[in-house]
Amino acid sequence: MMEEDTIDLAQYLFTRLQQLGVQTIYGVPSDFNLTVLDYVEPLGLSWAGNANELNAGYAADGYARIKGLSALFTAFGVGELSAANAIGGAYAEYAPVVHVVGTPPRSAQKEQLCIHHSLGDGNFRVFSEIASRLTVAQVNLDDPAHAADRVDHALRQCILHSRPVYIELPTDMVKAQVPRARLDVLINRSPPRADEEVTKRCVERIVKKITTAKQPWIIVDGLTSRYGASAEVNELVRLSGIPTSTTPCGKGIVDETLPNFHGVYAGAIDTESNFAWAAESDLILRIGPLDADSNTFAFTALPDPGKTITFYRDSVEDDTCGDEEIFQGLQLQSLLRALVDHLPKPTMQMHQQASPGKPRGLPNPVEELQKMPLPREHDLIDQASFWPQISKFFRQNDIILTETGTASIGSRHLVLPRGCKLINSTLWLSIGYMLPASAGASAAQRELNIAASNGSDNGNGTGIPPLPKGRTILFEGDGSLQMTVQSISDMIRARLDVIMFVLNNNGYTIERWIHGMNAPYNDIQPWRYLDAPMFFGAQKNQTHDLYPIYTKRASTWGELNDILADPDFSRGKGLAMVEVIMDQHDAPETLKKLAEASSKRNFGG
Known part of the structure; x- marks a missing residue:
């Protein structure tokens, strides 16, 4: 392969990040990542230069929640362990952070030398083993023949799962040559395609439940945005007119100026009238749930399973009426679009007419603030x-x-x-x-x-x-x-x-x-x-x-x-x-x- 047909591995990695919208790089310099950081400024990227790795990880998390992806560069051992708390939080709360760790040269690792920043026992895999519990994919760029494949795999997994990934980059691999032409093919950001037949059956079942419900209710939770379905959820809420609440994690996803938006539901900690209204609801559409105690007000905001249809990233669980069914092979965005398209207009008009000024037991935050x-x-x-x-x-x-x-x-x-x-x-x-x-x-x-x-x-x-x-x-x-x-x-x-x-x-x-x-x-x-x-x-x-x-x-x-x-x-x-x-x-x-x-x-x- 001719020289003009190849590119340095570090340049390949940064270019891939640029293609995915990353423009700021977070982290702290170390002797094990200094040479890779030489590529940041020449490629037109910004180096944040954080005061410590924990703050760098937190900042990368915040950046990722706005831009959809972020990059964090640390040294192995001391650097990555300092950032581990932030990576754990990003994993728990679905923030797509690419954590790149500069590691000692491959020869030092192979010979199990007593290298600084290590535990001194010659085991260079211990930190990646820790990372395996906090990330959805881990790759080691220790082989030029497979390095580009591994970069692309890690980045796709980060996007697909909206969770952190872990990339090891040995110092002697920074200038390893990989095919330049690979960059012409962008990383596929799309989720797996949904099963159209399953989607059709699921939508028909949900539409039937909505049209026969007397007091339906939508609860939007935080993973809705992590799955990229915020726009589709807002269309469902706006066009259906169905009373809608969020969880604390879901706050900010739904347009709060809509007349059928009724704030954050707090379960048993909420007002008696709100809690009673929720108990009387005969159908709950729960979208993107995160069932933590801190997100469900000590679990008291979890709805009755016998009245609930729950929407996950690629499946739906319908436990209503004791007739449980699980639909697999779905895609949340396309499912919600299909649901909006198939809701009968008389049903939507009924809920829209009932919502303005008539929260039916649930408050409207805009009106409450005005009063x-x-x-x-x-x-x-x-x-x-x-x-x-x-x-x-x-x-x-x-x-x-x-x-x-x-x-x-x-x-x-x-x-x-x-x-x-x-x-x-x-x-x-x-x-x-x-x-x-x-x-x-x-x-x-x-x-x-x-x-x-x-x-x-x-x-x-x-x-x-x-x-x-x-x-x-x-x-x-x-x-x-x-x-x-x-x-x-x-x-x-x-x-x-x-x-x-x-x-x-x-x-x-x-x-x-x-x-x-x-x-x-x-x-x-x-x-x-x-x-x-x-x-x-x-x-x-x-x-x-x-x-x-x-x-x-x-x-x-x-x-x-x-x-x-x-x-x-x-x-x-x-x-x-x-x-x-x-x-x-x-x-x-x-x-x-x-x-x-x-x-x-x-x-x-």
């Missing part, structure tokens, strides 16, 4: 008023991130404009995740905005129209911020645009409500949070600089409203931090109930 009294100027900021009222600050296409704890639970009461995307954690719940994730989300959003300005697609060859410009808005706890505060440095380095609300309630409030309300282990060292940008190298209050810094503190609604009305803050340019002072014992009512249930379960009550 809420405005806080008075001198009122202290509390959890009950903050979450619904802050919704008025949001704009179309904002990306909103809520950290585990009071923010994540409080976000149930947010009312989102059309096109907003909400990122939270509903299974892994690793505090500190959301700060670096917001850096990744902001970078992804900037790339999408540039694509929109250029009139192109999302940069991944899918043909999906670009998103109009939005802002990245983070709600972060004081304790969580202390976990991953170096991400503020990453934001400043990359000149990322982030609006950050730091909720200062003097420690771990969610833990206080579970156990140890006044215990010292739930306290944290008070920080001067608003000094963080300056510590990490920014200039204070650079409102007219190319990268402005904005810092303010608010403890009353009058102070907060003045900040929200300030165009230097609300435009979302640069790094804007607002420290919101709240009482350390104040928490959303839902959190208090969940904490009580968690305490009983944890301590045998």
Whole structure:
């Protein structure tokens, strides 16, 4: 094979990532990945250069949830273990992260030498064995004849399953030659084709159940978006008029301005009227479920199986009327499109007429917010008023991130404009995740905005129209911020645009409500949070600089409203931090109930 017919393996890998829409590379340099990082800038990619591997992994997760794929580069051993928590979270919550690990040369591994960053026992497979439990595919690029095949396999598995994959790249393989022509054939992003006959039978069965139901209900869960079916679900909700709720993980998938959208259903922790309405529903269409205790309000929001049809990525389970049937070989997007096409118009009209202004027991969040009294100027900021009222600050296409704890639970009461995307954690719940994730989300959003300005697609060859410009808005706890505060440095380095609300309630409030309300282990060292940008190298209050810094503190609604009305803050340019002072014992009512249930379960009550 002539030299012009081949390409360096590292260049092949980065080009493949570019073809799939990846433009920012996350990670930390190490002697085992330095030579591969030499390819980043010449190929037109951006190197994030994170302060540590954990933050790099979290940022890659946030980026992947917006762009559909991300890349993380670490050293083996010390680097990848530092990132393991982030990769575990990405696996648990279906974020497609490509984790590339620079490993020692093949000769050193073969001879089982005592190499730094290893455990010193000559076993170079131990870390890949760990990774096999946290990723859906693992490949070792140790053979030039098969390296390109292995890269393509790993990337397709990452996309197909929307979960992390693990790629080992030995230092002596960076310049290994692979066929250049392979790059002319793009990686197939499409899921396996559905069985048309099975799809037809499934749709006919579901349509029959819907047309005979008196009180149908749709519950949209978070894996709907991971399976790429958000658009199809919104069409079903909009055209059918069927009352629709989400789970915490599913919040932000459904257009919340629709009249038949009724917020997050909280099971036994919800209001009596909502819980009663849910119990009376005679048909539930449950789409993309994630059945974690933290996503189902201690399992109380799980619907009655005898009334439920559950939609997974490639199958449907219908347990209604004691007539159980499982349909295999489906494809969620095409199934939902077929379902919308086959719903009879009289049925859709019936539900559409019943929905506007008639939630039939379920509230409409937009109407509820309009009815809420405005806080008075001198009122202290509390959890009950903050979450619904802050919704008025949001704009179309904002990306909103809520950290585990009071923010994540409080976000149930947010009312989102059309096109907003909400990122939270509903299974892994690793505090500190959301700060670096917001850096990744902001970078992804900037790339999408540039694509929109250029009139192109999302940069991944899918043909999906670009998103109009939005802002990245983070709600972060004081304790969580202390976990991953170096991400503020990453934001400043990359000149990322982030609006950050730091909720200062003097420690771990969610833990206080579970156990140890006044215990010292739930306290944290008070920080001067608003000094963080300056510590990490920014200039204070650079409102007219190319990268402005904005810092303010608010403890009353009058102070907060003045900040929200300030165009230097609300435009979302640069790094804007607002420290919101709240009482350390104040928490959303839902959190208090969940904490009580968690305490009983944890301590045998």
